[in-house]
Amino acid sequence: MDTMRSPRRRPTHPGAILREDVLPALKMTQAAFADRLGVSRLSVSELLHEKRALSPGMALRLAKLLDTTPESWLSMQAAVDLWDEHVELTE
Amino acid sequence: MDTMRSPRRRPTHPGAILREDVLPALKMTQAAFADRLGVSRLSVSELLHEKRALSPGMALRLAKLLDTTPESWLSMQAAVDLWDEHVELTE
DNA sequence: CCTTTTGTAATGCGTCACATTACAGAGTCA
């Protein structure tokens, strides 16, 4: 089945999903989105641009607002973290 | 089925598994274990006592040494993180 | 007893999420 194997390339950053799918679907402005989440506009902007990791707190806020599971967001981030750490521990 | 539901109590910290199952099974000293992992003895001790979170780096080191998946360790930690964050965001 | 192992405190370092403030570039629209 080969499910959940180590990827050859860097896994998708959760910010990409938010940027490409979620926000467009919501037709909501970044600032408005940030408001709804209860975080700063900068937090949203940098997350969308993959400048920072999706924290447990953000996972919970997203889950509440979007009616998803916080686990799904966190596991995406974990995949990225493992990839990055592996690179760092390897190089 | 009710798999992966929100737990009523704080999920098991990965350090507990290491403390109660892994280390005893290995019959290895904490210091020796730390050596094998390539981290300090203090890092192991505090992890075992749940004084710190299991980082992505530790997940990879454990996975390599114990022949498990880093994901399993990280997801345990994620469950704890979500629980703690939820408490904090709620209180 | 004496040695090993362990818990823990102290200190320093680097990283990171987050907030606030500020400014410049784009896009929109009257």
Next chain:
DNA sequence: TGACTCTGTAATGTGACGCATTACAAAAGG
């Protein structure tokens, strides 16, 4: 074209945290 909105980004400060090193006292066990 001028005004307004949205966005990217830099600057700065704060608190949290993983990890290393050093040190010491308590526990464990031959």
